[in-house]
Amino acid sequence: MAKMGMVFDLKACIGCNACVIACKQENSLPDGVFFTKTLSEEYGVFPLANRVYIPTICNHCEDAPCEKVCPSGATYTRADGIVMVDDDKCIGCSSCAVACPYDQRTQMDAENFLKGLFGTGEITPFEEQGYGRYTPGTVTKCDFCSQRVDVGLDPACVVTCPTNARIFGDLDDPHSAPSKMIRERHGRPPMPEKNTKPKVFYVN
């Protein structure tokens, strides 16, 4: 059985957020909603100051707290390990949102759809063709572009990343690119102390 996961190469990532926009494109996200974000933070003191760029995304945890707390059964894990939300079942209680240590859950706000990406109330044809996939009030998140994965494609953020800082594949396959990278470059999951067994790893 496959176990789809992602590796972020912190050495490669330049914080350009092309991934963020590719995601917005692919998933018709309304304004202010992000399924992935690349954060930055400065550290150190001049002249030894530096800045890190840290991509973040749903970690598709094996021990997903969001799934455990979901009272309606909307959150579930596919056979290939992708953690999904069935928005037909989601009641919008936000239990998952407070259970995710990575703050990767977003409740879809009906007003956001009406406001439109330009904030003028005019809904572009792009939005019109895309917003139908969402049910206002439900709580959503990244699904690793599961439909793309189903047809053998990488997630949209991975495909566009100019520096190949996102590597996607089957963590159960020891020969997959992410597995090799985790092994060779000592990949670490985010916040391991939260005991969620993320399927996303960081290497430097």
Place this chain on the structure above:
Amino acid sequence: MSIENKVFSGDTLRVGYRFQRHWDNSMAYAFFCAELGAGLYFVSLLLNSIVGMALGLLLVSTGKPYFHLAHMGVPTKSWRAMLRPDRSWISRGVWLLAGLIGAGFLYLAASLFGDSLGLEANSAVLWLLKIAAAACALGVMTYQGFAMSHSSAIAIWNSAIMPMASLLYSLAVGLAVARALVPPAQASGLTDTLLLLLLGLAVMHLMFLHSGWHGGPGARTSVELLLQSVYAKWFWGLVVAVGIVLPGLALSAVPASALAGAVSAVAVLAGFMAWRILIFKIGVFEPIMRMNPFHTAG
């Protein structure tokens, strides 16, 4: 490091703490209604206070669902919340609430009209109903605490103090209100218990602050928010002074005064409400930076 030096990144692309905001005030009111209602019902059950039980049930069956549904993203599908009692405290809560409302109402009805239905005062049915209602009430009094403590996301919630706080507050507000509803003679007998509960709350808060302060960065930040930010005045003023100290003093000074009893009940409720709101407000997600094992500052 104090609160001024911490980064709260808001909705920016900066690494930092992010406020818990998914559970809002509406959810706090729902928690308030559930715990007050269940606590009041539970205490009234023990005291055989019909008025108390009725009031408790009313809160549980109206205020709680109203505010909870107001919080729901898709209220029309909310019935689905009952589907996963095997793993979700929210689901369990739905069943416990249903149980409390069902058993509680039946017991109340039986208590009121049992005679005309031919039920004996100590019949097994009544006892069963009473035990079921009490158990469900205890469940409702604590499950919200368990729902909060269950996940590691919000560090300050991820503690056994959460269900303990729920239970203590449920009992305290339940007793404070019930005490104001029962005849004076009965009420004065409850003063010591209430004072004891207030003391328990004080101890609980001390434990809460202590464990949070010495806990991980998220828990520490939440306690700092409580003690150092705009929330400090609400915590000290409402939760501690009005919610615990004032009723404690009033009940110690004039234990027999009905007015003191009423004032104390209102004060404890105000403190509880403030606590319910604040505990949501101070919840924070920890910055992802902590996970960057490669970063050595400076």
Place this chain on the structure above:
Amino acid sequence: MATSDTKKQPTANSLKSGRWVASSCKMCLHSCGNLIHVTDDGVINKIEGNPTNPSNNGKLCPKGNSAIMRHYDPARFKQPMRRTNPEKGCGIDPKWEPISWEEAFDISAREIKKSLDEDPRKILPSLEDFQKFNIWAWPLAFGNFNFYQSGGTMCGGAYHPMNGFIHSAFGCANDAKYCNYWINNGTGDGFSSHLHAAAQSNWVAKARTERNMRVVSIEPRLSIGSAKAEEWVPIRPATDRHFAMGMSHVMIEEGLCDYKFLKRDTNAPYLVGEDGLFIRDENRQCYIWDAKNNCAKLWNDESIGKIALEGSYELNGKPCKPAFQKYKDILAECTPEAMSEITTVPAETIRRIAREFAKAAQVGATMKLEDGRTVPFRPVGYNYYRGAQGHKHGAQTNQAFKLVNMLMGNIDAPGGHMGVVLDTKEVDINHCAPGESGMLAPTPHQLGPTPPFAYPPNTYHLMDYFPLGVNPPHFNLLVHEDPAKFGMEFTPDVIVNCHSNPVWAIQGPREKWFDFLRSMRFIVCVDLIPTEMTDWADIILPSNDVLESWNCTMIEPPHTEGQSFRQPAVPPLHDTKSEEEIFYELSERMGILEAYNDVINKTLGFEGHPELMLELDKKYTDKEIARRKGLLWNGKDIDWYMERGHSVTEKRLDKWYRPWEGMRLHFYIEDFLIERDKLKKNMEEANVPFRHEWEWDDYQPLPTPVLDPVHEEPPEYDLYAITFKDIQLNFGESLSNPWIKDIVYRDPVHTGLLLNPKTAAAQGLEKGSIVLVESPYGHVYGRIGISEGMHPETLGISNSLSRMKSKDSGVLPAGGHFNDMLPHDLRNTDAASGQPETVCKVKLTRLDDWPAFLKEGRTVYDQIADYEQAKGKGGQH
């Protein structure tokens, strides 16, 4: 919203039923290959990189990912329009009235022609479509050399001519394929900006992760590139030349150079007389000193025993030195210690980086190429761009950087510092031609012909006096302030504007520029969306956007060659036209159609290809022009291109590595002196009144450590101010795009005027302080942000904080414009290149509150506050 019906269909946009169109991007001036997904309903719902394009390898930058939001922008101009409000200004509603194309053409052509008939010089073109040189070159059809656009000096005024001198190319880059030690000086190349951002960052990331290429970044601000570099070297602004000369000093003093390269492949050994000119024989051939036979010999004399690079000699009784020795003499005072005083970079750092760089260069190593040639292998490169080169002494500065490379022998060598041609058709017309005395013919005019000397001037921006430079558009303002001083015989009164926002992009105080614009009788703008500039237009001629139009071009691609093909993914959404249709129509109505076709034939290289030549009396579509450009490149017709979207391949080795093989490169640029003297003579003869003010010292054959005048501003201006962009803001318009806005103003570096915390404390400022920033030339308002990633003497102002109000545009004003604080005078402009100074000295004054004009309406800072305190989204409750 979601029904079970829609659920069965894919909801991911790229998987919906539809078709993919292979095209290319134009969200910046470059041209990455992309794939555009159009649904069965004709909606564009996804754009991805084209993985068959070896330049961007299927990758797109954030801007490339955002083209859909440009396409569907509700504020797009939907039909031709005429202004009804006589009052003009940024943010003032022009009160547009829709008109027909016929009427719009009629009015525009009539108004332009009025000036054309009176004096063609009265037309001021502002044509910034860098992917369509057939539009860019339009003014040549009526002999007009005016220039009111930022391209040129605001990107690389001194940079492009210098690349023309050294590589005979337009741009330059390091060879990411083999480079092991990569210096970036004031550039984001490979990380955030410069050439083909997505492509170059892809190549550089591979070099860094797969080969552990070392990156050293020298600049006053910790940019993305500096953050990713192995080493960030903070430097005082406008002292980059001194850093490079300090490195060169070490390399020469310690004998670390590639002497074989200098002797054989450059003019470094050519003997220079005391007048600075090469000593020549009667056939204009140069000499080299033969150290073995102790005599001078002609450069191509095969009997030379040992080529001297150093020493002082006498030839025909005249003292002379090899050019190399001349530079060594200059560098004598450029010790790392002395340069450290100027740059604030520790001397030891300069010395260490020079040694590391030289060591990594592997001088002596060679590589056998697949084409059979064995060439020097030099896996080091020193690249630089606007931040480092955009200064008063731009020409010298650029040359100083080139010379660091040249000392290492890495020019156009595998792993080294490469010339990058503008439009890759140049590689096939052999951009490297032999010049005199064995030297490569320099091509400083990479953007086409420049006007000859004339007085009174024929151009309003004084291009008549820049024989080696790039158009200085800021001089339009200088002349506007005092036309008589410059002997101006005409006053421009018509602006023809196409995809250009000069009122935003050119330096000098806005208020004065507004006055300049108010002096125009008529302004026509060809554009997609409202900008600061379109608020000044009398007529809007709306154009098709990148997803609705045809084109075939390639703009300065590192590593690759070929053509990026653009085709409409959908028919135009609105009543818009292609730029070609617009300019052909205007040309016909103005009576210059034939001349225009002639210009296009020359500009696009159709001349000499009878089958491609445009017939002079015909009008052509964008599709037809694109078709012919494709045919010109590889003989493939449009169907071939429509299927593939490009003809991009990796550069042919002979066109990439040392395409000038057998010619000598210009270590010493004598042309600066020759052209200076010619200009001086012309000015004397014509009695040009401002010739005494002309900055004659700017023409130098070798870099000198002279300080840029910005360092000599009055002492109360105690900080430097710089501006910067990042990868989301590259090149032109970005912030009207909601997706770009979404990521820019959430990024801390774009949310305040950045100061080092120690500097802020010393100035009595803290994060959030509102300040007035004043330079000797202008001012802006802003809010302080704190960053340890700032050189302590420097205030950093993101370009995203330099916008003005414009009607109907989502772009938010900040507290003014950085460019307001920059000079537009002769003193701060490089006479040798036209490059103006792009940093300034400033002083800060703390204010209690924003000035009144910034309290009206929404500003950038309101947007930022929304994000920082975002209720319900992780901010304060």
